[in-house]
Amino acid sequence: MAPIVSVESAPGRSGRTQDTTADPFSFGGRLPGRPLPLRTIALGSIGSVLLLAGSVGAAGTLIHDPVLGDGPMSVLRYGHGRDVAVTVVYAGFALLVWAWVRLGRGVIARLVSSGGVLWATAAWLAPILVAPPLFSRDVYSYLGQGLLALNGLDPYGVGPAMLTGPIPENVHPTWQTTPAPYGPLFMGVAKGVILLAGHDVIASVIVMRLVLLGGLVLLICALPGLVEHLGGRLPVALWLVAASPMTVVHLVGGPHNDMLMIGLLATGTLAMLRGRNVLGIGLVSAAMAVKATAGLALPFLVWIWAARLEGPRPRRFVHAVAPALGVFAVVFGACMALAKVGFGWLSALSAPGMIVNYLSAPTAVGQAVHTVLSLFGELNIWPIVGTTRTLGSMLLLALLAWNWWQARDGGTEAVRRAAIVLCCGALLSPVVLPWYLTWGLALGSAFAWTPRALSYVVGASIALVLAYYPDGEQAMYNWPFVAVGIGAAVLGGTSLLRFDPLGLSGPIRDFTRDLREEHLLRR
Known part of the structure; x- marks a missing residue:
């Protein structure tokens, strides 16, 4: 079986290596020898339409659904009708993955341009924009937390169960009494969505999805510059983070606020690489004000700033970290003031810890130890998992410190180390959810x-x-x-x-x- 040719060099029909750097997006998708992959785009589009069709009965549908209601279509929510809807969703996902892999082969072989990947991304995302929440109900929690803030309640102190109505009733039971673990900027976004869409849950989900889609637009716009600095290939980067089923199904289909976070993170990192230090720190601070995870990248960006200054390294670091802290304080303070929330988000960061699954490496180790020890008698799992999670956090801090010091010369190495730490942060967190994989890929996709x-x-x-x-x-x-x-x-x-x-x-x-x-x- 013949392997696909290398990403690094693939001959064209003339036998010479083809270069894609001259046309960053090529929206027509018609570089010499690279027509649009129409069959692959159509295959993925059929998959997305099937995802939309099946999601009406199988996804995170409403408890009191005005679309399905008690009419004939309600059969999709129960019994064999729901089984059919679930089957349609998985069939759509299979076609989407098949199309993504086909597109990836063309990208690797340098037969698909960045424009071709973008056309595929747009075609595959379009049906998902109006679908019910896919593979997650988190968006209802976002809306419930925004509604709390809009009603003058502290979303960092109480959960959506404090309210009544169509939005709170659709929040997953796990999060009904759980404070919001998100930053003040996202609380402001959630409030704005409720103001725009009112209490119409379907409209609120679609508006939230469109607002968060702005993060994907930011990421796509930042990738050409990141690729130029970090040595990757734009079609590969776009294929990894824009056309991926992880993006289509989780980030957009969910939708999840990680999409906004990584867009701000990538844009801020590019600004730092271009020497716009204040803007870069400000954008990544805003990303942290959406989700605290983005803060893992900030110490590495300080090294990029320091590398452009003159003098001994300790002095350069001090002269970089002082204004960086000032920018962070201004941006974060402004987000808190605009959202009218306080510092409660810090204590609420531990809220997701109630989830126990083996996607988190420390949690998986704790579960394994508990399983073995339970052979000798009944044991409470929480002390064991709590211990392994603490050890995992200590390991993450050690990896952060080591990689941070290795990045002390700044430049692209600092970005590479930041991407590594973001990946480690996803794997070693007490709780890991599938879309956390996108944190490190937002920056890592721009490398070779x-x-x-x-x-x-x-x-x-x-x-x-x-x-x-x-x-x-x-x-x-x-x-x-x-x-x-x-x-x-x-x-x-x-x-x-x-x-x-x-x-x-x-x-x-x-x-x-x-x-x-x-x-x-x-x-």
């Missing part, structure tokens, strides 16, 4: 990737989406389903590197040659 590494991302993306059911409940302890998910992840990752890895179509030709033949016929 080997096909093998990309295949791992494909496998992880598939497995992490399938870690939850379409209605937002976790699927991680349905072991037959987990086995199917792992099999799909392995197949997806392998398919990026090898055409027809199962050998179902007889003798296999090099996929890049197949693509070129098809394109030549169409031309």
Whole structure:
């Protein structure tokens, strides 16, 4: 079976390496030898439409649904009708993944431009914009927390259960009494969405999705500059973070506020690389005011600032960190004042800790230890998990400190180390949810990737989406389903590197040659 050619160099029809840097977006998608991958775009679009159709009955639907109600369509919410809806969702996801892998093969072979990836992204996202929340109910929590703030209650002190109405009643039971773990800027965003959409839950979900989509736009706009500085390829970066099922299904389909956070983070990082230090620190501070995780990158950006100053390193660091702290204080203070919230978000950061799943490495170790020790007698899991989570936090701090010191020369190495720490932060957090994978990819996608590494991302993306059911409940302890998910992840990752890895179509030709033949016929 023939592997797909390397990301680093792929010959065109003339035998010479093709370069994509001259046309950052190429919205027409028609660079020489690179027509739009119309079949692949259509395949993914069919998948997205199926996701939309199935989500009406299988996703995070409303308790009192004005669309389904008690009419004939209500059959999609119960019994065999719901089974059909769930099947349609998974069929749509399978087609979307298939299209993404096909698109990735073309990107790796330098046969698909950045414009082609963007057209695919737009086509695949369009149906999702009006879908019910997919694979998560978090958006109802966002709206409930915004409604609390709008009614003069402290979202960092109480949960949506303090209110009544269509928005609070749709918040997942886990989060009904849980304070908001998000920053003041996002509380302001949530309040603004409620003001725009009122108490219409469907309209509020769509408006929230569109507002958070601004984060993806920021990320896409920042990627050409990040790729230029960090040495990657724009089509690969866009394929990783814009067209990915993780983005389509989780960040947009969810939707999740991580999308806004990573957009601000990427834009701020690019500003730092371009020497616009105040703007860069300000944007990343704003990202932290959406979700505290972005704060992991701030110490690394200070090194970028310090590297441009003169004098001994300690003096340069002091001269950089002092104004950086000042910018952070101004931005964060302004977000708190505009959202009319206080410092309660700091204590609320521990709120998600009630979730226990093995996606978090420290939690998984605690669960494993508890399982072994339980063979000798009944034990409470919380002291064990609490201990391993504490050890995990200590390890994360050690990794942060070590990588921070390794980044002391600033420049692109500081960004690389920040991306590593963001990945470590996702894996070592007490709680890990599937879309946390996007934190490190927001910056890491702009570096050079080997096909093998990309295949791992494909496998992880598939497995992490399938870690939850379409209605937002976790699927991680349905072991037959987990086995199917792992099999799909392995197949997806392998398919990026090898055409027809199962050998179902007889003798296999090099996929890049197949693509070129098809394109030549169409031309």
